[in-house]
Amino acid sequence: MKTIAAAALICLLVALALPLLLAPSGQQEASPSPAGPSADAETEFTVLTGGEVLTVTMADWLPGVVAGEMPALFEPEALEAQAIAARSYILSRTRTINASHPQADVCDDPSCCKAHSDEAALRASWGDKYDEYWAKMLSAVRETDGQYLEYGGEPILAAFHSSSAGMTEDSGEVWNSLPYLVSVSSPETAEDVPDYVTTVELSSAQFESALRDAYPYISLDADPALWVEGTELDSSGRVASLRVGGQDIPGTEAREIFALRSTAFELEYSGGVFTFTVTGYGHGVGMSQYGANVMAGMGAGCEEILSHYYPGAELVG
Numbered sequence: 001m002k003t004i005a006a007a008a009l010i011c012l013l014v015a016l017a018l019p020l021l022l023a024p025s026g027q028q029e030a031s032p033s034p035a036g037p038s039a040d041a042e043t044e045f046t047v048l049t050g051g052e053v054l055t056v057t058m059a060d061w062l063p064g065v066v067a068g069e070m071p072a073l074f075e076p077e078a079l080e081a082q083a084i085a086a087r088s089y090i091l092s093r094t095r096t097i098n099a100s101h102p103q104a105d106v107c108d109d110p111s112c113c114k115a116h117s118d119e120a121a122l123r124a125s126w127g128d129k130y131d132e133y134w135a136k137m138l139s140a141v142r143e144t145d146g147q148y149l150e151y152g153g154e155p156i157l158a159a160f161h162s163s164s165a166g167m168t169e170d171s172g173e174v175w176n177s178l179p180y181l182v183s184v185s186s187p188e189t190a191e192d193v194p195d196y197v198t199t200v201e202l203s204s205a206q207f208e209s210a211l212r213d214a215y216p217y218i219s220l221d222a223d224p225a226l227w228v229e230g231t232e233l234d235s236s237g238r239v240a241s242l243r244v245g246g247q248d249i250p251g252t253e254a255r256e257i258f259a260l261r262s263t264a265f266e267l268e269y270s271g272g273v274f275t276f277t278v279t280g281y282g283h284g285v286g287m288s289q290y291g292a293n294v295m296a297g298m299g300a301g302c303e304e305i306l307s308h309y310y311p312g313a314e315l316v317g
């Protein structure tokens with residue numbers, strides 16, 4: 001009986017093992033596997049969009065943020081860095097009350113939180129490339145599922161901007177100083193970035209009008225050539241302050257007054273015209289998106305890109 005039982009057992013084992021032994025290699029990988037748990041699908045937060053407060057999951061919302069913030073033609077590793085930066089930003093916002101909209105964690109206004117593009121806007125913008133580009137956005141989010149940057153045990157306020165001027169900006173020059181938002185080098189040049197250097201020309205009357213909207217009582221000489229007394233640069237080479245009519249105007253304020261793309265500018269006066277020559281686009285703090293794309297093009301992975309632009313922050317999740 002023992003022999004028969006042992007023989008039967010061996011037959012059973014062989015029968016069970018045979019399909020595995022005969023299966024072509026790789027078949028197990030190719031067979032559909034149940035979807036693993038997605039951290040993004042389980043992360044909920046509230047967004048203010050179109051005047052409404054919606055509860056969304058990170059998996060639903062984040063691809064539209066990446067699409068709203070970064071060109072679809074960018075390198076996959078740059079898009080992944082963007083997904084992680086935006087995820088970190090949103091998570092940090094869920095930990096505090098936002099004074100601009102206490103009823104929601106984040107909004108879709110890029111001047112307040114982060115941009116978000118919905119399907120209709122993306123179809124209009126991408127046309128027949130919609131399926132291809134949307135797949136890139138989904139991939140950037142899924143490949144980094146749940147990953148975010150933290151500092152001191154908290155998700156970071158991962159600020160980012162379009163392009164820098166050789167160096168990124170120290171957060172202390174724009175907002176409060178944060179240890180992971182310090183000035184670092186950024187590799188993009190005019191060859192990489194459309195409209196990298198722009199000019200804004202204003203007649204002396206236009207210059208004065210814009211200035212007086214913000215400083216109604218500023219005292220200006222009869223000769224416009226004497227209005228601007230100098231600029232002070234910060235450690236990143238951007239304008240920290242502009243001295244006009246005896247008044248020191250912060251560079252960030254001058255950027256708003258004269259509608260400049262960044263505070264990395266030079267100002268000249270000649271023949272009745274003030275000319276601003278401006279480099280890069282955005283506040284300059286945190287990751288430069290074009291810089292990230294240049295790094296990715298040179299072979300950097302998303303982790304390397306993020307550790308460059310957010311020094312000291314740790315990738316977790």
Ligand SMILES: [Zn+2]
Binds near residue numbers: 098101107
């Ligand atoms: Zn907001």
